[in-house]
Amino acid sequence: MKNLIVRLVFLALGAFIAGFGLEGFLIPNNMIDGGIVGISIMLSYLTKANLGVLILCINLPFIFLALKKLGKLFVFQTLYAIAMLGISVNVFHNHNATDDLLLATVFGGVVLGIGVGIVLRNNAAMDGTEILSIRLAKKSGFSIGEIIMFFNVFIYAGAGFLYGWDRAMYSVLVYFITYKVIDIVLEGVNESKSVTIISDKSEAIGNAIIKKLDVGVTYMTGRGGYTGAEKQIIYCVISRLELAKLKELVKMIDKTAFLAVESVHEVDGVRIKEQKATKNFAKTMFRAIRRKRKKT
Numbered sequence: 413m414k415n416l417i418v419r420l421v422f423l424a425l426g427a428f429i430a431g432f433g434l435e436g437f438l439i440p441n442n443m444i445d446g447g448i449v450g451i452s453i454m455l456s457y458l459t460k461a462n463l464g465v466l467i468l469c470i471n472l473p474f475i476f477l478a479l480k481k482l483g484k485l486f487v488f489q490t491l492y493a494i495a496m497l498g499i500s501v502n503v504f505h506n507h508n509a510t511d512d513l514l515l516a517t518v519f520g521g522v523v524l525g526i527g528v529g530i531v532l533r534n535n536a537a538m539d540g541t542e543i544l545s546i547r548l549a550k551k552s553g554f555s556i557g558e559i560i561m562f563f564n565v566f567i568y569a570g571a572g573f574l575y576g577w578d579r580a581m582y583s584v585l586v587y588f589i590t591y592k593v594i595d596i597v598l599e600g601v602n603e604s605k606s607v608t609i610i611s612d613k614s615e616a617i618g619n620a621i622i623k624k625l626d627v628g629v630t631y632m633t634g635r636g637g638y639t640g641a642e643k644q645i646i647y648c649v650i651s652r653l654e655l656a657k658l659k660e661l662v663k664m665i666d667k668t669a670f671l672a673v674e675s676v677h678e679v680d681g682v683r684i685k686e687q688k689a690t691k692n693f694a695k696t697m698f699r700a701i702r703r704k705r706k707k708t
Contacts, residue, residue, distance in 0.1 A: 419534045422530055424493075425530060426538075428503070430526075433519075433524035434453070434504075440508040441511065443579055444567070445524060447564065447567070448471050450567045464501045467494060471494050474541070474543050477547055486535060520589075522589060529596070529598055530597065532652070533597060541560055604649055606647070606673070606675075607658060610669065611646070611662070611666045629648045630648070632647060
């Protein structure tokens with residue numbers, strides 16, 4: 413409970429920092445963020461509807477997409493962070509920090525990146541497009557980053573028609589600054605992480621990862637340098653949003669397990685369900701070829 417309360421405090425802090433970045437720098441200068449927040453800003457500009465309410469309402473369907481794969485705790489914390497963001501944009505409304513476009517671009521991206529980074533670091537998200545991208549990445553051959561960029565192309569194009577192309581280009585600069593700062597806040601955390609796990613309960617942990625996260629694992633044999641005992645080592649690659657869930661899963665099974673996490677800059681492969689489908693297709697083709705050979 414204590415850890416949860418501390419996490420909620422940091423989620424609120426991150427959301428309020430992000431809200432100040434939006435209302436203090438971007439929105440007064442007709443610049444937007446990417447994803448659902450960017451769509452909400454443009455809809456608020458067109459309809460004069462409350463921005464905080466729009467951010468919460470548009471994000472709701474995407475939040476519940478994460479319920480099955482990322483768990484109830486992640487959904488609760490994400491919903492809480494988005495609600496805090498909705499409140500913060502109302503608190504900081506009409507608090508313009510600067511009218512200088514260059515300063516607004518740089519400091520808006522930095523402040524927004526710090527806020528979003530704090531939220532991501534505490535196992536939550538503030539934008540539904542990232543959650544949707546995780547689901548689509550499992551069914552398509554594209555990475556999460558490529559899918560997010562695909563959505564943002566249309567969002568920034570809309571901003572160009574609405575605010576002018578110069579403001580749209582400033583918004584793109586904000587996007588890149590924001591994500592660079594997020595990486596710094598998360599100590600280089602990228603969308604994919606390779607995880608090495610050493611435990612005496614490796615098979616139980618591996619089966620749990622496969623079942624709960626739908627992630628393939630590889631078992632390797634190792635030997636302890638001090639004890640000389642042989643151990644099974646687990647290796648897997650996951651998204652950054654799944655990392656907190658994996659850590660929690662491992663610690664539930666073995667509190668003494670050793671985890672090593674490294675950044676992965678590029679991932680090329682398929683998930684378990686796709687591998688099974690490929691294997692079944694290969695077996696079917698192989699049997700058909702054998703039947704034809706027997707007939708001839």
